[in-house]
Amino acid sequence: MNNKKEAAVPDPNKGMTIIVKTITRLTVGLILLYGIYILSHGHVSPGGGFAGGVIVALSFIHIMLAFGKDVALKKLSMRAASFFESLGALLFLLIAVIGFTGGSFFLNFFADKGEPFKLFSAGIIPLCNIAISLKVGAGLFSIFVILVMLKFTVDGKKGN
Amino acid sequence: MILYILLIIMIIGAIAAVQMQDLISAVIAVGAVGLALSIAFLVLKAPDLAITQLVVEILCLIILIRATLKKDLPFSTSGRWFFNTLVVAVFTVTFLGIGYYCLKDLPVFGQPIMKVANIYLETGLSKTGASNLVAAVILDFRAYDTLGEATILFTAVIGVIAIMRRVGRKKVGEEVEEDE
Incomplete structure (x- = not known):
């Protein structure tokens, strides 16, 4: 993405070929932006937190497939992934519990729901979408990382 | 009409996934089933489900390919093919019969x-x-x-x-x- 990170790649032979790396460099930002669009517009257009979170996770998996696991883990480490997953789950639960201030679980507690078909509308639904997408994206990314690491140790070699 | 074509494609893909000799071809066939299911959701006017199915299918496909890339394990199905086919036939007929009996009171699609x-x-x-x-x-x-x-x-x-x-x-x- 930016040149400093590219210069920090330890081994140019790691990952896939130069063609895949170049295309990845061009497209991965667009994939991430599309995921953010899908999750933030979940209440006005098709999509939602789950699909957006999976697309965001796929953009990091894209980096990992093209550049190897070191570069991807430098962008989003395992510790950060588990933090974001827990944050998403707790945020979703927090939104649910705040509804008790109005009397019930998961109450849509905003008095002004906003104008329909606008981005800032629908009360708690965009917030829930963001929480779910954090949870889903970080969770699926960490599942992928864990499976890749298991494969490496089973095969008995580090890297590639 | 197009829905039935998609369903037939999905059935063919599922059978192909079982019958393929190497694992990567089987994974690709499973991916074809998922993509046809995604188009079926679009035909049924459910774009939310179509997007979710598409991206989850891609993720599962990547994970499966990544997991099976260097572990091509051809397995032998020879030997008890008569017994296996008999069991499959009996269970298919049984479940289809029970399913027809149970689901015939469901409302129209x-x-x-x-x-x-x-x-x-x-x-x-x-x-x-x-x-x-x-x-x-x-x-x-x-x-x-x-x-x-x-x-x-x-x-x-x-x-x-x-x-x-x-x-x-x-x-x-x-x-x-x-x-x-």
């Missing part, structure tokens, strides 16, 4: 028996302010179900990490450092 859906459709926009009614249902009317679903995914991730972390796979007496 596209005419749901649940009357609550009409109330969601009528009052969803005014009550929640969300113009996407799917989001209104899953995150407002039925948000408690979504919380359970999120809990399932959270538990699944925790389970995978707990099983596959390095401490769980070390031998007896071996010292292993956690590096991530």
Whole structure:
């Protein structure tokens, strides 16, 4: 993405070929932006937190497939992934519990729901979408990382 | 009509996935089933489900290809083919018969028996302010179900990490450092 990170790649032979790396460099930002669009517009257009979170996770998996696991883990480490997953789950639960201030679980507690078909509308639904997408994206990314690491140790070699 | 074509493609893909000789071809065939299912959701006018199915299918396909890339394990199905075919035939006939008997009282396709859906459709926009009614249902009317679903995914991730972390796979007496 930016040149400093590219210069920090330890081994140019790691990952896939130069063609895949170049295309990845061009497209991965667009994939991430599309995921953010899908999750933030979940209440006005098709999509939602789950699909957006999976697309965001796929953009990091894209980096990992093209550049190897070191570069991807430098962008989003395992510790950060588990933090974001827990944050998403707790945020979703927090939104649910705040509804008790109005009397019930998961109450849509905003008095002004906003104008329909606008981005800032629908009360708690965009917030829930963001929480779910954090949870889903970080969770699926960490599942992928864990499976890749298991494969490496089973095969008995580090890297590639 | 196009829905039946898609269903036939999915059945052919599923049979191909079982009958393929190498694992990568089987994984690709499973991916074809998922993509046809995604188009079927689009035909049935459910774009939310189509997007979710598409991206989850791609993720599962990547994970499966990544997992099977260097582990091509051709397995032998010769030997008891008569017994296996007989069991498959008997169970298929049994389940289709029971399914036909149980499901013949279901309402016609596209005419749901649940009357609550009409109330969601009528009052969803005014009550929640969300113009996407799917989001209104899953995150407002039925948000408690979504919380359970999120809990399932959270538990699944925790389970995978707990099983596959390095401490769980070390031998007896071996010292292993956690590096991530």
